[in-house]
Amino acid sequence: MSELNTYKIAYEHEKKARKLAEKLLEDKTRKLCDNIMHLEGVVSELKTTQIQLILSAKMASLGQLTAGIAHEINNPIAYSYSNLFCLSENISNILKLDKVLQAHNPEKENTDEIFKKYQKVRQEIDADYLISDTPTLLADTIEGIERVKKIVSNLKKIAYKGDEELIPCSINDCIKDCIKVSANELKYTMKVKLELSDCDNILGQPYDLNQVFINLFMNASHACNESGILTIQTAQKKGHVIVSVKDNGKGISEENILKIFDPFYTTKPIGEGTGLGLPTSHGIIKKHNGQIEVQSEVNVGTCFKITLPLA
Ligand SMILES: Nc1ncnc2c1ncn2[C@@H]1O[C@H](COP(=O)(O)OP(=O)(O)O)[C@@H](O)[C@H]1O
Ligand SMILES: [Mg+2]
Helix, strand or coil, X not given: CCHHHHXXXXXXXXXXXXXXXXXXXXXXXXXXXXXXXXXXXHHHHHHHHHHHHHHHHHHHHHHHHHHHHHHHHHHHXXXXXXXXXXXHHHHHHHHHHHHHHHCCCCCCCCHHHHHXXXXXXXXXXXXXXXXXXXXXXXXXXXXXXXXXXXXXXXXXXXXXXXXXXXXXXXXXXXXXXXXXXXXXXXXXXXXXXXXXXXXXXXXXXXXXXXXXXXXXXXXXXXXXXXXXXXXXXXXXXXXXXXXXXXXXXXXXXXXXXXXXXXXXXXXXXXXXXXXXXXXXXXXHHHHCCCEEEEEEECCCEEEEEEEEEEC
């Protein structure tokens, strides 16, 4: 075979190989494009799911609170209602005395007679008791209504979802608001110790941050029986506010602690736990450029530490 022929064959081979490579490249590029489009779809789906998760977690933590709050509101409303019922009876009885005087005809009856009639009705309605009972009933009713007003105003502070704008907020105030609305849930399981130090404001979303604290307080309450102690500390260090939420509850094992920030991980019975509290809290703290860490020992307790940059 001549040198030219050999060259020609080699050239044809190379041409074929190049065409094949080009085709392969084109196929791969097309596949890559398809994959990218698919991934874009997945990312947008994930974003929607994440928003839904945050909303579900918020609903769940509000749901847990609502039962307690309904009970807390029900009690003063029930006794205010029953007081009003007694008060209306008292008033209609006291008006009976007025009727006696109004019906008095000075031309037909003398003062002694009318006084006797008056005394009779006074005894019938037990006027002495009515007079001493009425101010107490009124004071209790006002106190009951004021309690309901306070509960509702506390609830507004945490339930209202404002816009997404970050505003200067005091972590200590957030913690105090959250303790107020969680008080009913916590009172059966634990004593609360607040050890708050003066801290500068952070830039944040108080409603989102409140969701984080309420979830941590609820989790602590679920981990404790009636002799629990919840210690909440704040401190300011090197441009950060550090919050620690510590309980002396049942703790988390080394194996499980790796899972607690996973969505849907819960050790609570169905209907009680959703497994969304901690993953959502993690997301909210990340959004604030902060960090959330946990330390725990079985049968000793758990401590969550949140670090947030100052404004
Ligand atoms: N303070 C705590 N003490 C013990 N276990 C905890 C504590 N906080 C969280 N956990 C564990 O982490 C799990 C996940 O918590 P979370 O995401 O808030 O979901 P949920 O409260 O709905 O179970 C809980 O089910 C519990 O097992
Ligand atoms: Mg929870």
